[in-house]
Amino acid sequence: ALSRLGLVGRSFLLAVGSANPTKRQADLVLAWRALERRDARLVIVGGGDARVFGATALAEAPGVVRAGAVDDPTLRALYDAAVGLVFPSVYEGFGLPPLEAMACGCPVVAARAASLPEVCGDAAMLVPPRDPAALADAMRRLLDDAALRAAMRERGLARAADFSWDASAQALLAALRPDGPGLAQ
Numbered sequence: 093a094l095s096r097l098g099l100v101g102r103s104f105l106l107a108v109g110s111a112n113p114t115k116r117q118a119d120l121v122l123a124w125r126a127l128e129r130r131d132a133r134l135v136i137v138g139g140g141d142a143r144v145f146g147a148t149a150l151a152e153a154p155g156v157v158r159a160g161a162v163d164d165p166t167l168r169a170l171y172d173a174a175v176g177l178v179f180p181s182v183y184e185g186f187g188l189p190p191l192e193a194m195a196c197g198c199p200v201v202a203a204r205a206a207s208l209p210e211v212c213g214d215a216a217m218l219v220p221p222r223d224p225a226a227l228a229d230a231m232r233r234l235l236d237d238a239a240l241r242a243a244m245r246e247r248g249l250a251r252a253a254d255f256s257w258d259a260s261a262q263a264l265l266a267a268l269r270p271d272g273p274g275l276a277q
Contacts, residue, residue, distance in 0.1 A: 093166040094173055097157055104133040106174035114183035121153050123227035132235055133157050171196035176234040182221045187211040191255055194248030199241050201230040215251035
């Protein structure tokens with residue numbers, strides 16, 4: 093999978109999401125362009141749409157690899173090899189890609205929006221939504237700071253464990269007990 097995308101031996105940041113405008117992939121590409129990194133790539137998994145990316149210059153930014161839709165084993169290989177996941181979405185019902193990334197030990201940068209602060213907890217670097225400059229700064233920090241990545245990796249693995257089937261079932265059972273906290277209204 094990595095060789096097909098030209099990523100063997102290369103550092104890269106990963107973005108996973110649909111072409112929906114709420115995913116803010118145009119902000120992601122603007123942030124990437126501001127980085128001016130020739131030593132790394134930005135790999136975008138999911139659909140690409142000119143209405144989302146705007147000008148052709150955004151759609152064809154240097155160093156951006158558009159992987160399109162990928163199968164689960166390829167996505168897992170990308171999470172495993174990525175320096176980090178960048179997820180600037182401003183509307184998520186849950187936010188599965190950050191949780192998947194954390195479960196794979198992949199550090200996460202996400203927008204401080206919608207459900208993402210709750211899903212990511214303190215395991216992700218949260219940035220203001222709709223702010224390509226803040227996103228670029230977070231991406232730079234992730235690319236340049238191995239100690240930060242290691243700490244985020246550990247926090248992410250612990251956070252993802254909170255969402256395991258066993259942990260979720262135990263939380264539900266506790267909420268349903270007569271003496272438990274009850275379900276949120």
